[in-house]
Amino acid sequence: MKKGFKKAVIFSALILAVCCVAFGLYASDYYRADEQAAAVIQQTEQFADDNVQMEITDDMIIFRPDDTKAGFIFYPGGKVEYTAYAPLMYRLAQNGIACIITEMPFNLAVMDINAADKAVERIADAEKWYVGGHSLGGSMAASWLEKTDRDIDGLILLASYSTADLSDNNVDVLSVYGSEDKVLNMEKYSEYFSNLPDDTAEIVIDGGNHAQFGCYGKQDGDGEAAISDIDQQDITACAIAEFMGIETE
Numbered sequence: 001m002k003k004g005f006k007k008a009v010i011f012s013a014l015i016l017a018v019c020c021v022a023f024g025l026y027a028s029d030y031y032r033a034d035e036q037a038a039a040v041i042q043q044t045e046q047f048a049d050d051n052v053q054m055e056i057t058d059d060m061i062i063f064r065p066d067d068t069k070a071g072f073i074f075y076p077g078g079k080v081e082y083t084a085y086a087p088l089m090y091r092l093a094q095n096g097i098a099c100i101i102t103e104m105p106f107n108l109a110v111m112d113i114n115a116a117d118k119a120v121e122r123i124a125d126a127e128k129w130y131v132g133g134h135s136l137g138g139s140m141a142a143s144w145l146e147k148t149d150r151d152i153d154g155l156i157l158l159a160s161y162s163t164a165d166l167s168d169n170n171v172d173v174l175s176v177y178g179s180e181d182k183v184l185n186m187e188k189y190s191e192y193f194s195n196l197p198d199d200t201a202e203i204v205i206d207g208g209n210h211a212q213f214g215c216y217g218k219q220d221g222d223g224e225a226a227i228s229d230i231d232q233q234d235i236t237a238c239a240i241a242e243f244m245g246i247e248t249e
Contacts, residue, residue: 030107031216033084036229040086052093059115061086061101062122063093070244071098071126072156073119075109075133075141077214082107084214085134087230091237095248098123109133109140116144130244132156132174134213135183139163142195145171156240158213159184161192173200174243176236178208180223203239208232 041061044054055062061083074089076082082103089099100119105111116131129152133141138160145155146164154172155162159181166173173196177184193200207226211219213236215229225232241248 030079030081031084031211031214031219033081033086034215034217037084037086037215040090041083044086044090052090054090059103060119060122061089061103063089063099064123065093065096065098067096068098068123068125069096069246070128070130070153071100071120071123072240073100073102073116073129073131073141075102075115075131075137076104076107077134077159078109078136079107080134080214080216084216087215088213088233088237091233092240095237095241095246097241097244097246098126104137109137113140113144116141116148117150120150128153128244130154130156132158133160134158135160135210142166145169154243156243158236159210161189162195163192165195167195167197169197171197172243173197174203174240175200176203176205176239178205178210178212178223178225178232180207180225181210182223183210183219183221201243205232205235208235 044052051066053064055064072092074085076085082101085101089101092099100122102115102119104115120129131141131145131152132138132155138157139162142155142162143164145152146166152171154174157175159177209225210222212225212229212232238248
């Protein structure tokens with residue numbers, strides 16, 4: 001019996017080791033922010049303009065406009081480096097939206113669904129609060145919203161859907177995706193659309209794809225965009241600002 005128990009322990013340890021190695025390999029293969037995202041962070045850090053200041057902490061990037069009209073907590077897409085969304089968040093901050101990009105363990109929002117709890121404390125002067133994210137990040141933000149007791153005004157989904165039932169939740173919802181998106185599962189998108197309030201605003205960006213909400217290059221299986229990432233992010237930023245009732249520059 002002792003020999004059998006010892007073998008069982010050794011076998012279990014081997015299985016655990018294999019699983020850890022497999023997960024490590026999976027987590028290490030992610031989409032990294034490109035030079036455009038890095039340039040935005042470097043420029044904002046070194047040459048902050050008169051309207052937007054940037055703060056980098058151990059687990060988030062905060063873009064603070066001088067005149068904060070709303071706060072937005074953003075969950076990055078699955079296996080995407082969180083800094084890849086700096087260009088989009090900076091555009092929003094230029095319009096008075098304080099933006100917080102949360103860094104996720106192993107670049108997977110499912111590993112820290114409650115990241116918004118610590119993020120919301122960082123912006124004290126926002127009268128309105130929104131949460132959202134890209135792809136997996138949007139879904140996890142929706143799951144957090146379903147359970148939180150915080151006063152949140154709206155949810156913003158970029159190429160994403162909510163598996164949480166928010167149909168009776170008193171929040172405004174904006175859903176945006178690109179016409180050339182081949183990564184977003186449209187069957188599940190349609191299936192779960194009923195989880196959102198009846199007055200959910202939906203915008204399809206003509207020529208946009210899945211990856212260009214961030215700056216991390218092409219994504220496997222994605223469609224070929226007919227517009228640039230800059231154009232897609234500009235359209236997205238304008239749509240989000242309008243959704244929040246904020247005039248764009």
